[in-house]
Amino acid sequence: MHLDEHSDTPFYRQLExxxxxxxxxxxxxTGSRLPSIRGLAADLGCARNTVEQAYHLLVQEGYVASxxxxxYVVQNVAYLQPDASAPSxxxxxxxxxxxxxxxxxxxxxxxxxxxxxxxxxxxxxxLLSVEAAGCDAYNDPxxxxxxxxxxxxxxxxxxxxxxxPEQIVVQGGTQTSVQNLLTLFDAxxxxxxxEDPGYDGVxxxxxxxxxxxxxxxxxxxxxxxxxxxxxxxxxLAYLTPSSQFPTCRIMPTDVRERVLAWAEAADAYILxxxxxxxxxxxxxxxxxxxxxxxxxxxxxxxxxxKSLSPALRMNYLVLPTPLLKRWREAFAxxxxxxxxxxxxxxxxxxxxxxxxxxxxRVQTRNRRKYDALTAxxxxxxxxxxxxxxxGTGLHLxxxxxDGRSQDELVAAAAAADVAVYPTKKYWANPACAxxxxxxxxxxxxxxxxxxxxxxxxxxxxxx
Amino acid sequence: MHLDEHSDTPFYRQLExxxxxxxxxxxxxTGSRLPSIRGLAADLGCARNTVEQAYHLLVQEGYVASxxxxxYVVQNVAYLQPDASAPSxxxxxxxxxxxxxxxxxxxxxxxxxxxxxxxxxxxxxxLLSVEAAGCDAYNDPxxxxxxxxxxxxxxxxxxxxxxxPEQIVVQGGTQTSVQNLLTLFDAxxxxxxxEDPGYDGVxxxxxxxxxxxxxxxxxxxxxxxxxxxxxxxxxLAYLTPSSQFPTCRIMPTDVRERVLAWAEAADAYILxxxxxxxxxxxxxxxxxxxxxxxxxxxxxxxxxxKSLSPALRMNYLVLPTPLLKRWREAFAxxxxxxxxxxxxxxxxxxxxxxxxxxxxRVQTRNRRKYDALTAxxxxxxxxxxxxxxxGTGLHLxxxxxDGRSQDELVAAAAAADVAVYPTKKYWANPACAxxxxxxxxxxxxxxxxxxxxxxxxxxxxxx
Numbered sequence: 001m002h003l004d005e006h007s008d009t010p011f012y013r014q015l016e017x018x019x020x021x022x023x024x025x026x027x028x029x030t031g032s033r034l035p036s037i038r039g040l041a042a043d044l045g046c047a048r049n050t051v052e053q054a055y056h057l058l059v060q061e062g063y064v065a066s067x068x069x070x071x072y073v074v075q076n077v078a079y080l081q082p083d084a085s086a087p088s089x090x091x092x093x094x095x096x097x098x099x100x101x102x103x104x105x106x107x108x109x110x111x112x113x114x115x116x117x118x119x120x121x122x123x124x125x126x127l128l129s130v131e132a133a134g135c136d137a138y139n140d141p142x143x144x145x146x147x148x149x150x151x152x153x154x155x156x157x158x159x160x161x162x163x164x165p166e167q168i169v170v171q172g173g174t175q176t177s178v179q180n181l182l183t184l185f186d187a188x189x190x191x192x193x194x195e196d197p198g199y200d201g202v203x204x205x206x207x208x209x210x211x212x213x214x215x216x217x218x219x220x221x222x223x224x225x226x227x228x229x230x231x232x233x234x235x236l237a238y239l240t241p242s243s244q245f246p247t248c249r250i251m252p253t254d255v256r257e258r259v260l261a262w263a264e265a266a267d268a269y270i271l272x273x274x275x276x277x278x279x280x281x282x283x284x285x286x287x288x289x290x291x292x293x294x295x296x297x298x299x300x301x302x303x304x305x306k307s308l309s310p311a312l313r314m315n316y317l318v319l320p321t322p323l324l325k326r327w328r329e330a331f332a333x334x335x336x337x338x339x340x341x342x343x344x345x346x347x348x349x350x351x352x353x354x355x356x357x358x359x360x361r362v363q364t365r366n367r368r369k370y371d372a373l374t375a376x377x378x379x380x381x382x383x384x385x386x387x388x389x390x391g392t393g394l395h396l397x398x399x400x401x402d403g404r405s406q407d408e409l410v411a412a413a414a415a416a417d418v419a420v421y422p423t424k425k426y427w428a429n430p431a432c433a434x435x436x437x438x439x440x441x442x443x444x445x446x447x448x449x450x451x452x453x454x455x456x457x458x459x460x461x462x463x
Numbered sequence: 464m465h466l467d468e469h470s471d472t473p474f475y476r477q478l479e480x481x482x483x484x485x486x487x488x489x490x491x492x493t494g495s496r497l498p499s500i501r502g503l504a505a506d507l508g509c510a511r512n513t514v515e516q517a518y519h520l521l522v523q524e525g526y527v528a529s530x531x532x533x534x535y536v537v538q539n540v541a542y543l544q545p546d547a548s549a550p551s552x553x554x555x556x557x558x559x560x561x562x563x564x565x566x567x568x569x570x571x572x573x574x575x576x577x578x579x580x581x582x583x584x585x586x587x588x589x590l591l592s593v594e595a596a597g598c599d600a601y602n603d604p605x606x607x608x609x610x611x612x613x614x615x616x617x618x619x620x621x622x623x624x625x626x627x628p629e630q631i632v633v634q635g636g637t638q639t640s641v642q643n644l645l646t647l648f649d650a651x652x653x654x655x656x657x658e659d660p661g662y663d664g665v666x667x668x669x670x671x672x673x674x675x676x677x678x679x680x681x682x683x684x685x686x687x688x689x690x691x692x693x694x695x696x697x698x699l700a701y702l703t704p705s706s707q708f709p710t711c712r713i714m715p716t717d718v719r720e721r722v723l724a725w726a727e728a729a730d731a732y733i734l735x736x737x738x739x740x741x742x743x744x745x746x747x748x749x750x751x752x753x754x755x756x757x758x759x760x761x762x763x764x765x766x767x768x769k770s771l772s773p774a775l776r777m778n779y780l781v782l783p784t785p786l787l788k789r790w791r792e793a794f795a796x797x798x799x800x801x802x803x804x805x806x807x808x809x810x811x812x813x814x815x816x817x818x819x820x821x822x823x824r825v826q827t828r829n830r831r832k833y834d835a836l837t838a839x840x841x842x843x844x845x846x847x848x849x850x851x852x853x854g855t856g857l858h859l860x861x862x863x864x865d866g867r868s869q870d871e872l873v874a875a876a877a878a879a880d881v882a883v884y885p886t887k888k889y890w891a892n893p894a895c896a897x898x899x900x901x902x903x904x905x906x907x908x909x910x911x912x913x914x915x916x917x918x919x920x921x922x923x924x925x926x
Contacts (some may be wrong), residue, residue: 056593066594067607067814107601114598116590127579130519131529135573135577135772137907138570146528172635174802179642183671188651204796208646309598311803333667333888337635342802346494351530425796444600 003044011046012053016340019054023063023074031371032065034072046154061099077120087159098420102453106395106441107310113362114309122345131344133289141331143170143316144168146347151302151316154350159277160291161300163318169327172313172337174273175205177301178238181271181317182209184326185236193234197426197433199273202238215428218247224254230262237263238271241289243392245275246426250390256289269323271299273423278307278359282391296320304346306394306443314338314346366394369442383427384462394443397423400436400461409438409461414443416460418453466507474509475516482517486526486537494528497527497535522564563882565916569858569904576825577772581817583806594807602803604794606633606779609810614765614779617813621755622740626781632790635776635800636667637736640764641701644734644780645672647789648681648698656697658688660889660896662708662736665701678891681710685718693725700726701734704752706855708738709889711904713853719752722810726760734762741770741822744833745854759783767809769857769906770825777801778811829857832905832913839917847925857906860886863899863924872901872924879923881916 001018003011022028034040034055041048055072058064064072126132142148148165155161161164171177180269194203196215206213216228216237229237239259241251251259263270282303290300303315319327336343349355370391377387377398389396398420400409406422413420421439424430444451464481468475483493497503497518504511509717518535521527527535589595606609611628618624634640648655650673657666659678669676679691679700692700701720714722726733735752753763766778782790799806812818833854840850840861852859861883863872869885876883884902887893908916 052593056596060596062608065612109599111596111599114595116595116598120587120590123590124583127583127586130515131522132577132579133519133523133574135579135774136572137575138768138773139776145525149528172639175796176635176639176800187673201796201798208793210650280517305601310601310798311598313602313798313800313802330671333664334638335636335664335773335776337639337776337800339805340801342805369563423876 001040001044005317010201011050014059015044015046015050015054016057019058020061020063023058026272028074030074030076032074033070034058034074036071089221100414101417101458102449102456103419103445104395104421104440104442104453105419105444106421106439107305108444109306109346109362110365110444111309113365114311115349115354115358118349118358119345120122122348122352122354123341126341126344126348134340134344137340139336139338139343140330140332140376141336143168143338144335144340144343144347147343147350148316150347150350155300155302155318159274160287161318163300164289167318167320167324169317170336170338170343171315171317173305173315174199174275174301174303175201176313177207177317178202178271179209179298180331181236181327182206183330184323185211187211190235191233193229193232193237195239195244196428197246197423198238198428199240200425201327202273203428206238209242213428217252218244218249222252226255226258226262229259230266231288235268236264236271237268238273239289240273240275242274242285243276245273245391246395246397246423248388248390248393248396250286253286256286259461260293260295260297264295269297269299269320271301273301275303276302276306276393277302278363279366279394280392281367290318296322299323308346308357312342312346314342365447366443368447369447372447372450373440373442373454380454380458381462388437394438395441397437398440399434400438402436404436406436406438409436412460413438413457415458418457418460420457464503464507466509474513475520478507478509478513478517479520482521483524486521491537493537495537495538497521497537499534515897518628520562534920563877564880565912565919566882566908567858567884567903567916568573568882568885568907569902570768571907572769572773572825573828573907573909576828577774578817578821579742581812581821582808585811585815585817586804589804589807589811597803597807600803602799602801602806604797604799605791606799606801607803607806607810610806610813611779613810613813618763618765618781622737623750624781625754626763630781630784630787632780632782633799633801633806634778634780636768636778637662637738637764637766638664639800640780641665641668641734641777642672643790643794644699644762645669645674647675647786648674650674653698654696656692656700658702659891660709660886661701661877661891662703663888665736669701681707681712684848685715689718689721689725690743692722697729698731699734700731701736702752703736703738705737705748706739706742708736708854708856709860709886711851711853711856711859713749713855716749716870719749719755722761723752723756723758727758732760732762732783734764736764738764738766739769739856740765741826742829742857744830749815753781756783759785762786770822771809775805775809777805796797809854828910832908832910835901835910835913836905836917839914843917843921844925851900858904861901861903862897863901865899867899869896869899869901871906872899875923876901876920879919881920881923883920 003014007014037048037051038086041051059066062075064074067073147170148168151168152163152165155163191212191214192206193214193216195218197218212233214234241256243250270289274288277285288300290298300318304312386399387396406424410420410422423437423439424433427433466477470477500511500514504514522529525538527537530536610633611631614631615626615628618626654675654677655669656677656679658681660681677695679695680687704719706713733752737751738746751763753761763781767775849862850859869887873883873885886900886902887896890896
């Protein structure tokens with residue numbers, strides 16, 4: 001084992017690559033222990049943190065498991081090979097076995113984003129107090145009062161949404177929320193409208209619940225979308241007005257008014273997924289549909305996955321009064337899907353000032369990444385591509401106009417150790433997907449990797 | 464404010480009652496702060512812990528909220544009044560506004576059960592390490608590998624269930640599990656069988672998913688149950704063989720064999736809810752159905768709610784291979800419903816020895832309570848009641864034979880500040896509920912309160 005001081009690759013990545021080869025080649029057989037962090041760091045003359053980071057990558061990749069008391073144990077690598085009968089988790093998550101050097105993935109946050117220190121301090125505080133007895137009882141099925149109050153206060157003061165804590169239900173993520181909401185509708189009778197292209201995770205929940213889905217085409221001409229929606233016969237429409245996923249389009253105010261009028265006329269509800277309101281880089285946000293809604297037609301959905309942690313599994317719905325009543329009846333004998341402790345910690349995080357500091361930090365970081373990414377795309381690709389973005393969110397779309405397919409572009413990038421992502425799966429009919437459009441995310445990649453990553457991508461695509 | 468040293472009521476309860484009256488009478492108006500814990504303890508000459516416990520009760524009851532930085536703030540009490548249009552959470556949880564002096568509730572654990580110290584230490588450990596980056600990414604949709612490995616190891620070594628970590632999916636509680644499992648079946652075509660009486664929480668999930676339910680009567684004659692099941696035409700049966708809920712009956716081995724044979728012949732699956740295997744006070748458990756199942760007909764469900772924390776919202780399913788494949792397809796683009804951090808902490812809690820120590824402690828405590836409860840019932844009620852129990856679980860049923868209804872018995876108990884619970888809701892048709900049968904739980908009440916509680920109940924019922 002040897003660390004090359006002159007390489008551009010950081011020590012921990014060099015070490016990780018060498019250990020990985022050792023595991024794959026059988027130098028470290030399944031079940032064996034890796035050298036201790038302290039010992040290996042001493043042998044190599046590097047910092048213990050370097051070894052720890054390398055080992056952590058190996059854990060993330062599934063090569064080793066961290067076992068308390070017995071260190072890092074090599075896992076059966078055969079299990080990592082994608083296998084049709086029992087696909088590994090990484091495969092199902094859409095991830096690959098090994099992370100690309102430049103990974104423009106969407107959804108995950110940059111390692112270190114989670115405010116672990118504040119979270120730890122609050123958790124300690126709660127578990128050391130008599131309040132810890134909250135862990136011994138079933139919790140409020142609609143969410144802890146303190147968290148609902150903190151959420152409602154922010155919605156009222158910062159998003160102009162007129163709501164009370166009683167209208168809020170705390171849920172375990174977008175998909176769980178939609179799954180639960182759909183139980184208030186009837187799959188045998190009700191159709192659900194959704195944007196096309198749109199978020200595949202929600203499309204699959206609706207499909208699993210056996211509802212008919214009416215796609216509403218999102219194109220340059222909003223009349224197409226409105227006409228699809230207005231003729232949909234849907235009782236529920238899933239929409240992302242503040243940054244349409246994945247096209248990043250912002251729904252104009254007049255369209256918002258038409259959409260609300262449609263809901264009123266059709267006796268339908270709108271599920272407004274406001275998943276990325278916190279990330280806005282050029283102009284102020286338009287008010288959410290929920291703030292324009294005087295008739296109780298909009299269900300507002302917010303999330304903590306984009307700004308705090310996707311692994312926290314926490315989001316919320318704001319239910320208009322008629323649906324609130326149905327929800328409370330349907331879930332009267334249910335338990336909350338969200339752990340009590342996590343809700344309590346988040347509530348205190350939101351009220352003790354930590355949340356504002358954290359959000360500003362993440363917003364600043366994402367704005368810098370957005371600037372770096374758009375600048376690098378201009379610099380290295382210029383007019384060879386169209387960049388589709390509206391100064392919002394955590395990704396943008398890049399269209400290559402030379403006729404290559406998404407798969408060809410993604411494969412060419414992968415060959416250069418750059419991961420960008422196809423967008424086909426977001427279309428109701430993948431054959432309709434726009435040719436040559438790939439997704440480039442910037443929430444997970446380090447800011448310093450953006451420019452060299454786009455440079456490598458440009459070389460891979462255009463030579 | 465005055466604490467009476469000669470009263471039988473503990474100081475903190477005296478204090479809580481006086482504060483509560485002060486809030487209800489307006490002495491402490493909505494929005495005002497309660498005196499500081501330190502100051503009030505000094506004024507009254509009592510321990511700070513006494514005041515803290517009293518305040519904690521008031522928080523639990525909703526009279527005050529604990530706000531970091533601003534102490535304990537009086538809440539709008541009017542909101543606590545049950546109201547049909549917006550029922551308070553306590554009401555929906557089946558709880559009452561004020562806890563009875565002797566509360567034989569079911570489900571919740573005794574305050575202090577949760578191993579807060581160990582949980583805190585492990586949480587700290589993880590959040591301080593590089594592993595904390597797990598909070599920044601979407602987690603494994605089927606559950607963290609380390610937790611699934613810990614669960615599988617225990618199932619294989621302690622419950623004789625032949626399974627691998629790959630068959631386990633970590634879920635957010637029984638109801639969520641059933642809701643997700645049902646998406647693999649078709650409500651338009653498939654019937655679900657369940658025990659009658661049976662767990663109402665699961666019945667409502669099945670109903671909400673619009674499946675037809677076929678009740679299988681649980682009576683003294685198992686042939687009735689078998690005949691109902693065998694003629695059910697069901698594709699899925701929800702069963703609680705190790706301690707039938709709520710009758711506590713243990714399914715005999717020959718019936719288990721018949722049930723498995725039925726599933727095989729009917730091409731059906733059995734969801735075995737083994738929710739209280741850890742609590743067994745007289746004889747060894749029978750092997751779970753899942754361990755007898757050679758044909759992949761049994762879905763095994765285990766929980767952490769009864770032994771660790773109902774507020775943790777974590778349980779798991781063990782899927783037989785054919786269903787595992789369908790599950791992985793259906794949830795391929797889903798995220799896990801369970802927070803990453805909680806899974807990691809639990810995995811380490813299970814592997815570092817904490818779990819065994821904790822479980823023994825809880826088992827010992829529940830056995831002592833079971834002994835105290837059954838002894839007190841014999842002593843104070845003798846042959847005036849039938850006690851239905853099989854030395855399992857965390858509750859028993861008491862049948863009063865003098866013709867009084869459940870509601871009359873519960874009301875008479877409540878008048879004496881004792882809470883016992885009606886069982887009607889467990890029947891598919893509440894009119895069929897056995898007269899005079901009430902549920903008496905012992906997981907939540909303190910051991911020392913059991914004997915005086917049953918004495919008070921006997922006086923209330925029989926004079």
